[in-house]
Amino acid sequence: MRHDTDLLAEDGSARTKTFHKGALIYKEGQESTVAFLVKQGRVGVYRVVGNKRVSLGVRGPGQIFGEMGIISGETRTANAEALEFTEVIILDQALLRTMLLKSPRPVQIIAGYLVDRVRALSARITDRPTGDLFLSVCRILALSYRSGAAAAPKPGHYEMSYAEACRTVKDILLISQLEIDEIVEKLAKMAVVELTDVKSAYFRTDPLLDTVKKGADFVKDRILRIPDLEKFLQVAKNLSRELRGQQALACDLEFMDLADFAREAGTTGEVVYRKIGYREIPDTLFFFHKPTALAYIERMGPDFFKRAKRPRLTIKDLETVDDLVQVDNATLQEVFSNLGFHKLAVLAAMAGEAAREKIYKNLSKKIAKVVRDEADSRSDWDEDEAADVERELLTSIKTMKGLGT
Structure with missing residues (x-):
């Protein structure tokens, strides 16, 4: 069965290009000068939102991708990656417009309508699923607190775990812990929420004396109370109005590198490296940027990872x-x-x-x-x-x- 790709391939003016598996065809934010028609292979189209890959679909033989940019004149709104060895036919703006102009008028209208629909759908995939982040956090906290208070055995004595409340907020909104802390601190200064630290300590057994020694205290969790829900929501709405038009809430990076970790801990990178080697720091605290890590693994080769060299004694x-x-x-x-x-x-x-x-x-x-x-x-x-x-x-x-x- 003949595809549109066959007809274009017979046209001497059509240009083709091949990509190996894993090759990035274009990146979000790049200039859009051409679209692509898949001749063979498969292409994955995706966006990266909040350190997560959001798939927008897979294109196979006979399907076009990357057409939005040259139709609307905007930069790339997504990434395209070859999922296997792929050959594409390059469609420039002139060729694509010629194809549309040769189409019946109803087809042109439908194409324009679909372009608007895709643009609207793409706009919904953003780092911020809400226009008012401050008020959204306050409403989620209020709903969580109201739900817990209703099930509490003693009305008016409900206390909510701050850690659990933050998890609930992050399950609904794409927001960092620093942003939540900043919002709650603003509310605490307005005296509409109360925060109480719950401290704990580590205990270890002395192998010589067979006694249990207590380590330094640390904050295990915080207890959050909202004395008056109605007042809380009213103050939240007023603060939200004041914050509109101002600069968005400042937020540091959700992730820090080893040097920043050491600086926050008041130590040196060398000590942190040693503590990681001794497994004193849990491995759940460390992450690798996947593309960079995979490139590093490929560059170093399999032999590099077969054994670890012991550093010279100092x-x-x-x-x-x-x-x-x-x-x-x-x-x-x-x-x-x-x-x-x-x-x-x-x-x-x-x-x-x-x-x-x-x-x-x-x-x-x-x-x-x-x-x-x-x-x-x-x-x-x-x-x-x-x-x-x-x-x-x-x-x-x-x-x-x-x-x-």
Whole structure:
């Protein structure tokens, strides 16, 4: 069966172009000078909204894409990507207009109507699905609070989790946490909402004394109360009117790079890298920009990712017994030979799992058994003694490596 592509291909003036799988044919915001008719292959048309890809459809053989720009004179409103090896016929503005002019008048009217419909649909896919972001957030908070208060056992005593309220808002609106915080802070200054911090703390077991120690307090959540819903909504409407015409609410990036993370935490990138390596920071906090990451993986090649190189030892790498995992086995075996069974048992008892296993692997089976038995049998290690043994171990390693005196 013959397609329009066959007729155009027979025309010597028609230009064709090929794209490999994954190739970007055009990007949103680029100038629109040509449209494309798919001769073979498939093309995905999409927009990126709020770090999410919104698919606008797939074009196959005989279908046109990218025609909106040359019809309306606007820049590209979407992206087009080859989903497989694709060959397209390039349609410039003159050719497309000639084709339309040769069409019957009803077809021209329908084409114009469809252009307006597609433009209206594209305009709805925006970063902001609402014209009044401030008032929309306030209304969602009010509805959530009203719903929770109605189900509360004691009327007038309802308290809403701020974290859950923010999740509800972000499920409905494309909005960042910083923007929500700024809106709620404005409302709190107007005394129409009340925020109370709920603090918690981390607890860890001391392996030497077998006691539980409390870490620093942190804000686990916040409790949000709206004493008067009617007053809340009235103030929200008044504030919304005042904010109209002003500059939109300032908003920082939703994501930060490692340097910004370190600066906010009051530390250095080097320390953050080490904490990531030790898995002290959850991996759910880190994201990769997919196109950039895929390009990097392809550039480095598969062999690069088969094993991780251990960084060269530096003096600042040795701070606790758990840093033994960064020390070579030959150095550890020589240092351990100068320590008695008792000190090795103290080190094994205070070390983390990875460092403890490395201690045992660098001892003979007979000595490792003695050290393991003593480390497992005692739970009343003296904390000062443990600190002295750890200091002696690290000093010995640094001296051998020429990193300390």
